[in-house]
Amino acid sequence: MRLHEHEAARLFQQAGVPVPPFVVARTADEAVAALSRVELPVAIKAQVLVGARGKAGGIVFASTPEEIREKANTLLRSSVRGLAVDAVMVARKVPIVRELYAGVAVDPAAGGIAVILGTAGGIAVEETAKERPEALYRRIVVPPEELRGHQARALAKEAGLHGELMVRVGDILTNLFRVFRKTDAMIAEINPLIVTPDDALWAVDAVLEVDDSALFRHPELPTDPLARMEHPLEREAGKIGVSYVDLDGDIGIICSGAGLGMATMDIVGERLRPANFLETGGGITEELMYRVTHLVLRKPGLRGLLINLYGGINPIHEGAKGVVRALREKDVKIPVVAKALGNRQEETWATLAEGGVTVVTDITTEAAVAALCARLESPRSP
């Protein structure tokens, strides 16, 4: 789950990372009122969960109260990369002589945590990573080990920093690492980390993505992951406890397992257009399948539904009852094809067939897609 910039900035600040003073505003009045706590000039930043916000017009600057009112007003009525802006962060604008990059992230190849310091910050850092990886300095820390102060300073020194600056960048890295560990983060990032003409350091952006699987032990985190989902069907799926991604096509897909879901998309994508990606994980019950079937059918313009399940950990014979109950309730006329194999498959097939579903018993997903195509061409033949 990604936190909003202002939420991440607050956590960074509490851990001792220098963050310019800021206020969160939901109206132009609140943005102007920020001047009681934030000095001019200011940056006004849209609080939307997208990258490259600056390029998309999500960051503007103001030097007078009137300018704040006008620009905050415009920004709060706009959207950035399709996301409506309902809050802005009004922060002191700091003068820049140099931009650095500081990041901490889970490194899957190392099975540890990568601490990264870059001497070129800003949006270009990703290109820097590709074109000049030598401009990024990294150290791997394997938990439960911590990042020690001397290790962080050594990294800063390696990156060419000296004296006080080296020491303070080292402190920022250890503090960032501490937030990362404390919040069970996947990514904690300051980009850019600004050096001012008087050699002060400021984190002028804050990115924090925390591990959804660890949210149970973080009641202190400010947010509810469901509230961050923009699409109503995606939010609904989150409530049921399954993953749903809305797509442009017209073939509904329900799969058990992410890998099977992706393979199904690959195969469906050769001949038809998926309307969604939905994978149940290992928690199938009759009720869960009833609810996900309803959910997928809510998408307008659906031409067919493909269900692809395995009964390993999942009781597919129970799930089948839920599917059939939902199809009956909605009086579904579009073709529904199911491939469901594994433990108690025979019971599952009987339940589905009785509910009007075309059952495919072949092991390949290609066979299920072929059956769906055949049904789409001549809807009456079962």
Place this chain on the structure above:
Amino acid sequence: MSILLDKNTRVLVQGITGRIGRAQTKWMVEYGTRIVAGVTPGKGGETVEGVPVFDSVQDAVKATGAEDSVFFVPARGVKDTVFETLEAGIRLIVVVTEHVPVHDTMEMKAEAKKVGATLLGPTTPGILTVGEAKMGIIPGNLFPKVAGRAGVISRSGTLSYEVGGILAKVGLAPSTVVGMGADSVVLTDLPDLLRLFAADPRTDLVAIVGEVGGVQEELAAEYIVKEFRKPVIAYVAGRCTPEGKRMGHAGAIVQRGMGSVESKVKALAKAGVHIARTPAEIGDIARSLLG
């Protein structure tokens, strides 16, 4: 011969008294697995499917000589339980549990390395050695009764079932099917599993079922070039999977350009791996390689 597990392995089931633990213990016993004990703290003295339940791993090991363990333990208890299990001397642990915090996984991986244990998962369907035994949730009825010569390693659970069944359909059978887990950090890396198949005289080729994200397939490609001499077939799922909304650069920097289906397929093809565009193609290629 097989890798990791055979019909003589004395298996412990942790979290045996839960709904899933009970159901899966039944399937494992029916498949022929030698389940000698279960553990659920507070439930010592009970039995599940005729298997005695103990309060701690140490008690179970002492009483039954359990060698390897499979976990149906809730996500929040997994790390603690792994440390308990390693302390009791067990050196193969299969973590079926999904949604384990990744920071916990990193700590468990470091500990496993320190003590020389093999941990599989999290989010793994487990291991199935055809015709002998299974640890985890892979449904036995999808596979032939008699083992064959194809090793299967899969990141996804359900896709490992599909590929096992596809091999059976073209008249081949797997030797051992191993799920490595789908999380970004996995407890055992793909090259380490390939190394086990390299040493297994019963396995003549290996099918890798990969997926978009992470760097396991790229690590495997490096290892294969260096020293793996059996034929390898790979399918990487996720060609048509939409990219999530992404923010922040650290993920991309860490991945160093790896992680996409293209990057994985390119690395594997360069390493001489036969690339399948769909799971079903794995069957066709395996057929042509093994005759």
